[in-house]
Amino acid sequence: MSAVSAKNAASPVERYKNAFDARWQGDDELTALRRAALEQFLSAGFPTQRDEAWKYTNLRRLESRTFTPADTSALDAHQSEWLTTAGTRIVLVNGHCLPALCSQKAQQPGATVLTFKQWIEHEPAAVAAYLKEHDQLGGNTLEQLNLAFFEDGVVVNLADNAVLDEPVYVVHQSTSSASQRMSHPRIFVRAGRNSRATIIEHYLGANDAEYFTNAVTRFEIAAGGSVKHFRVQQEAPRAFHIGHIQAKLARDARYSIHDIAFGASLGRSGITALLEGSGSHAALFGLFAPMGNQHLDAHTRLDHIAPHTTSEEDYRGIAGGKGRGVFNGKVIVRPDAQQIDARQSSRNLLLSPTAEIDTKPELEIYANDVKCSHGATTGQLDATALFYLRSRGLSESDARAVLIRAFAESILSTIDLAPLHAALEKQIDERFKLANEAKA
């Protein structure tokens, strides 16, 4: 047996252990935390479909690959897919910040933006304390994997009353490579009292690359703070993407996310909003569009911990080819959380007989003074509307594209950032082949 096949014969968890040992040595506090997280991951392994939260998403293909931690790689220039927004741009290449590509106007008044590497360098004890508090316990096994391997990321600190006029734009760019690489970026945003900010995360990759992104994004929003989060997953076709998003909301805080997923071979976003302060509000908007053999999964969890908290959720899925989509929306209302208003809607469009979307609302309500509504529909393009458009001269494919765009528009129209809105419309049009003649 050759050395290579012996390596491949190692079990998935052994391969991660080997990768860890090769990358992290020493016995400082942070490495000890990493090691503890690795141990948790090793003992639990990848989630399986026996786990209710992973019922529809099979990770065996991900598990079978041998991914090694990625080094940063030089990237000469701004990529055409990046958004041109004013404000602060941070570029992570294969999970490492590349300062040369970050925008110079990096610090907006009231905001401190650091890379995780910088934070670790300057305040290792604070980083360790933060990770201990937030990550050592709980979290799923893939979040533990992120903790074990993360190299870099972005830390945003908003002072009390800071209002950022321009967004903080974080690009996660994966580059072309012969070997299979993984990156575990981390984003942490601490929003002070009555602060306001917009954070965009954009995940992209070189077309031919097969890689694994396992990202953790955390928000802590103090009383009266408000954060708008846009997350655009546009990974390369062969990529694996797992995102773990958590927002903790204090009194009267607001958090909104647009969870957009177009890319990756297998993609999953897991979003948890913890409504810990009364008067807080979370809004989750999502659009996922699996085509070909893509599998895209959106798992959301709205946890109404405090009374007088509200949430709204609107997800739309579009599946074509043999695409497979999953939406799972869990709403929890804790026993003492009275006066809750939670609305959830999941609408899905199937473009082919072989496409599939599984949608599952889950309500766990332990209080009695609660308004919760949910609705889920799955259907095909409206034949009457298709005929109407064709009877006005639009080709069948254009008529379909126009209706698909209209379906997506109900989510896209809630995006108030013009460059992002335009880029996503373009994506939808390209994805569903809207020809020139129908462009208005």
Add this chain to the structure above:
Amino acid sequence: MLTIKNLHALAGEKQVLHGLDLEVGAGEVHAIMGPNGSGKSTLAQVLAGREGYTVTDGSVTYKGKDLLALPPEERAREGVFLAFQYPVEIPGVNNVYLLKAGLNAIRKHRGESEMDAFEFLTLVREKMKLMQMDESFLNRGVNEGFSGGEKKRNEILQMAVLEPSLALLDETDSGLDIDALRVVANGVNSLRSPERAIVLVTHYQRLLDYIEPDHVHVLSGGKIIKSGDKSLALELEKRGYDWVKQEAAA
């Protein structure tokens, strides 16, 4: 312009047209009248090419072409326009977008260049004025939340912008109050020209007070059973359809 011979068609699985013949020449206005269930709407749908309607026999020739062989968009690009009895609401697609996409598809088919934005808006504004529609309708979803009358006006607006050679109006008068009827009729009359044919499918004579037809046909049991001039419509209004049916059966 349009020759229909011995047309037999199914709506779903039901035989509705039983050998319909009709000849429509350029510049003419024809009214097809008939009781409910006589096949008026089926005829309109078959001509526009809607799925779910199957031609089992007969032929339709339009400008020398086999109309039935063309998909709906090709018919539209060749100049056939159907004003729907029940215009479809399409939230998320702007009215102006549909007008522009339709017009450009038709122009491209004719080998003409796309209209520039200024030219296009000038044209649309002029037609909206004719239809007494507020410009705010342009940026609303197609027929979304429109009243019955607004939907019908919007159909005629589309027709006025697309300038078809053959306009088919399926019960365009139904559900209109007298003022709206006048506006719609004005819009249709503005399109009358020696190159254009108009076919009005209607249950009532009322519309014909405003759009004067050259020919009136009675459709019953899936066939044209009587044809005449505009006086036939008035007679039908007075005497109903039974006498025509009896005459035809005799």
